[in-house]
Amino acid sequence: xxxxxxxxxxxxxxxxxxxxxxxxxxxxxxxxxxxxxxxxxxxxxxxxxxxxxxxxxxxxxxxxxxxxxxxxxxxxxxxxxxxxxxxxxxxxxxxxxxxxxxxxxxxxxxxxxxxxxxxxxxxxxxxxxxxxxxxxxxxxxxxxxxxxxxxxxxx
Amino acid sequence: xxxxxxxxxxxxxxxxxxxxxxxxxxxxxxxxxxxxxxxxxxxxxxxxxxxxxxxxxxxxxxxxxxxxxxxxxxxxxxxxxxxxxxxxxxxxxxxxxxxxxxxxxxxxxxxxxxxxxxxxxxxxxxxxxxxxxxxxxxxxxxxxxxxxxxxxxxx
Amino acid sequence: xxxxxxxxxxxxxxxxxxxxxxxxxxxxxxxxxxxxxxxxxxxxxxxxxxxxxxxxxxxxxxxxxxxxxxxxxxxxxxxxxxxxxxxxxxxxxxxxxxxxxxxxxxxxxxxxxxxxxxxxxxxxxxxxxxxxxxxxxxxxxxxxxxxxxxxxxxx
Numbered sequence: 310x311x312x313x314x315x316x317x318x319x320x321x322x323x324x325x326x327x328x329x330x331x332x333x334x335x336x337x338x339x340x341x342x343x344x345x346x347x348x349x350x351x352x353x354x355x356x357x358x359x360x361x362x363x364x365x366x367x368x369x370x371x372x373x374x375x376x377x378x379x380x381x382x383x384x385x386x387x388x389x390x391x392x393x394x395x396x397x398x399x400x401x402x403x404x405x406x407x408x409x410x411x412x413x414x415x416x417x418x419x420x421x422x423x424x425x426x427x428x429x430x431x432x433x434x435x436x437x438x439x440x441x442x443x444x445x446x447x448x449x450x451x452x453x454x455x456x457x458x459x460x461x462x463x464x
Numbered sequence: 465x466x467x468x469x470x471x472x473x474x475x476x477x478x479x480x481x482x483x484x485x486x487x488x489x490x491x492x493x494x495x496x497x498x499x500x501x502x503x504x505x506x507x508x509x510x511x512x513x514x515x516x517x518x519x520x521x522x523x524x525x526x527x528x529x530x531x532x533x534x535x536x537x538x539x540x541x542x543x544x545x546x547x548x549x550x551x552x553x554x555x556x557x558x559x560x561x562x563x564x565x566x567x568x569x570x571x572x573x574x575x576x577x578x579x580x581x582x583x584x585x586x587x588x589x590x591x592x593x594x595x596x597x598x599x600x601x602x603x604x605x606x607x608x609x610x611x612x613x614x615x616x617x618x619x
Numbered sequence: 620x621x622x623x624x625x626x627x628x629x630x631x632x633x634x635x636x637x638x639x640x641x642x643x644x645x646x647x648x649x650x651x652x653x654x655x656x657x658x659x660x661x662x663x664x665x666x667x668x669x670x671x672x673x674x675x676x677x678x679x680x681x682x683x684x685x686x687x688x689x690x691x692x693x694x695x696x697x698x699x700x701x702x703x704x705x706x707x708x709x710x711x712x713x714x715x716x717x718x719x720x721x722x723x724x725x726x727x728x729x730x731x732x733x734x735x736x737x738x739x740x741x742x743x744x745x746x747x748x749x750x751x752x753x754x755x756x757x758x759x760x761x762x763x764x765x766x767x768x769x770x771x772x773x774x
Contacts, residue, residue, distance in 0.1 A: 311468055311619050311682070312527035313621055329732075331718060332739045338662065339743065345714045347661040347684060347772070351502040352493065356525025369714035370666025372466070372622035372684055372772075374502060374527055404500045404524035408486060422484075429487045433494065462502070462527075464621050466623055466774050467682035506657040507648065511680025527621070529657060529682055559655045559679035563641060577639075584642045588649065617657070617682075 315374065315462035317360045320393060322458040324448035330381050333455035337379075337446065341457055342366075346373045353460070355395060355405030361442060365463065377459030378409035378423070382450050390419035391456040392445035394427040399437035406430040407460050416447035470529065470617035472515045475548060477613040479603035485536050488610035492534075492601065496612055497521075501528045508615070510550060510560030516597060520618065532614030533564035533578070537605050545574035546611040547600035549582040554592035561585040562615050571602035625684065625772035627670045630703060632768040634758035640691050643765035647689075647756065651767050652676075656683045663770070665705060665715030671752060675773065687769030688719035688733070692760050700729035701766040702755035704737040709747035716740040717770050726757035 323340025327333030338344035346367045353376035367373060378391040391411040398405060408430055410423035420443060431438045446456040478495025482488030493499035501522045508531035522528060533546040546566040553560060563585055565578035575598060586593045601611040633650025637643030648654035656677045663686035677683060688701040701721040708715060718740055720733035730753060741748045756766040 310523065310526055311470060311529060311617065314523060314526060315621060327743065328739050329736055331720075331736055332743065335662075335716075335718075335740055336743050345664050345744075347664050347686075349504060349659060349661050349684070351504045351527065352490075354500050354502050354525045356523070359525065368620065368624060368666070370664045370669065371620055371624060372661065374504070374621060376502075406490075408490075410486075426484055426486055429483050430490055433482070433487065433491050434500075462621065465678065465681055466625060466684060466772065469678060469681060504659060506659045506682065507645075509655050509657050509680045511678070514680065529659070531657075561645075563645075565641075581639055581641055584638050585645055588637065588642065588646050589655075 314356045315359055316464045317362045318460055318462050319362050319364045320442055320444035320460055321364055322444040322446040324446040324456045326451055326454050330383060330453055333453045334381055337455040337457040345369045346371050348373050348375045351376060353407035357402050357404055374462045375459045376407040378411040379457050380411035381455035383453045385450055387413050387450045388415055389413055389454055389456045390416045390447045391458040392419045392423040393458045393460050394423045395442040395460055396427045396431055396438045397440040399439040403436055416445050420445050469511045470514055471619045472517045473615055473617050474517050474519045475597055475599035475615055476519055477599040477601040479601040479611045481606055481609050485538060485608055488608045489536055492610040492612040500524045501526050503528050503530045506531060508562035512557050512559055529617045530614045531562040533566040534612050535566035536610035538608045540605055542568050542605045543570055544568055544609055544611045545571045545602045546613040547574045547578040548613045548615050549578045550597040550615055551582045551586055551593045552595040554594040558591055571600050575600050624666045625669055626774045627672045628770055628772050629672050629674045630752055630754035630770055631674055632754040632756040634756040634766045636761055636764050640693060640763055643763045644691055647765040647767040655679045656681050658683050658685045661686060663717035667712050667714055684772045685769045686717040688721040689767050690721035691765035693763045695760055697723050697760045698725055699723055699764055699766045700726045700757045701768040702729045702733040703768045703770050704733045705752040705770055706737045706741055706748045707750040709749040713746055726755050730755050
């Protein structure tokens with residue numbers, strides 16, 4: 310393997326405003342506690358040995374694999390929502406699955422959809438879903454807003 | 465270097481349906497044999513020493529660098545195609561090149577275009593193309609469909 | 620940590636044409652000196668210890684974390700511009716910030732906007748901006764063109 314297997318994970322989420330879309334996103338990352346790192350986006354599996362932990366203070370500028378959802382808008386009045394869901398299977402020798410969803414709608418709907426995606430991901434694998442963790446962010450845009458939710462893989 | 469140089473690579477492809485675009489993509493990844501990993505998308509070079517191997521069973525949740533093409537659609541009746549092409553140069557001290565193409569059209573056209581891109585990439589470098597490997601996926605969407613083709617870098 | 624902390628960085632930029640958008644982008648990467656590597660896109664922080672260096676010749680096919688902006692167009696006559704800005708804080712124990720901007724407009728405007736984003740990123744963090752480095756690329760598309768500007772993290 311080129312990269313070592315992550316051994317733990319935690320969920321984060323945040324909504325923020327900013328003067329531009331990129332700054333709003335940057336501010337949402339800071340709100341979520343991952344703004345001073347280098348996020349590397351990935352598709353979305355929990356290694357079988359991976360442990361759920363409380364968010365840790367990540368080293369400044371660390372390269373961090375993360376599965377995430379983001380919704381941003383420069384349109385005042387727009388609702389933006391982002392959610393992630395982690396599922397851990399009954400059989401701990403199998404991998405967990407992470408799903409993402411974002412939409413310009415309310416947080417509850419966004420969480421419902423991401424959970425449906427997770428259930429579909431488990432059904433497609435024939436795995437039994439034992440534990441679900443979710444994180445979501447939501448805001449109604451004042452000037453330029455960004456909602457971010459992610460699962461950080463860590464070792 | 466932050467990451468070690470990959471020493472081998474293999475090609476994968478798959479088409480699948482799912483209840484949402486993300487689930488269809490997840491299912492296409494599983495069809496391709498990379499669905500239980502964490503894919504990290506990258507731009508697209510084969511190290512000079514990199515060996516072509518048969519697809520290996522990747523560890524659950526491993527972080528996998530991959531160059532890939534994807535086409536997905538929620539529109540029944542739409543043809544979706546994705547293809548990758550790897551070129552290895554005559555002079556094995558030089559790097560190989562990977563190109564990607566995706567389109568809502570037939571597989572044959574998609575493969576022709578990705579090959580043209582590869583030839584253009586070699587011409588731009590002034591390299592002589594010795595070996596070409598290709599992988600592609602195709603389907604006509606029934607409900608929500610996703611075609612995926614990728615080159616996995618591995619060590 | 621899964622990945623070691625980068626210890627140095629350098630800025631690159633290039634504009635090029637090509638027969639397709641992907642080939643134009645590939646050629647822009649080569650113009651910028653990073654075309655024969657595997658770029659992994661990331662969000663955008665300089666570790667506190669990170670040193671600004673002159674561009675180095677990267678190993679063929681190396682996996683390279685990079686923050687970048689890209690603008691490409693197949694429309695002859697279109698101006699495309701991409702810029703990155705790195706800011707190093709007064710207090711060297713704090714992280715630096717990288718911002719990206721791309722637009723179908725002139726290079727000067729693109730550089731002004733990316734600098735504003737950087738200043739906003741520092742303001743949001745309450746950091747004092749001590750040093751700024753910028754790189755940008757620009758071209759008016761003849762057939763298919765791509766402008767690329769990036770910050771490469773390296774060790």
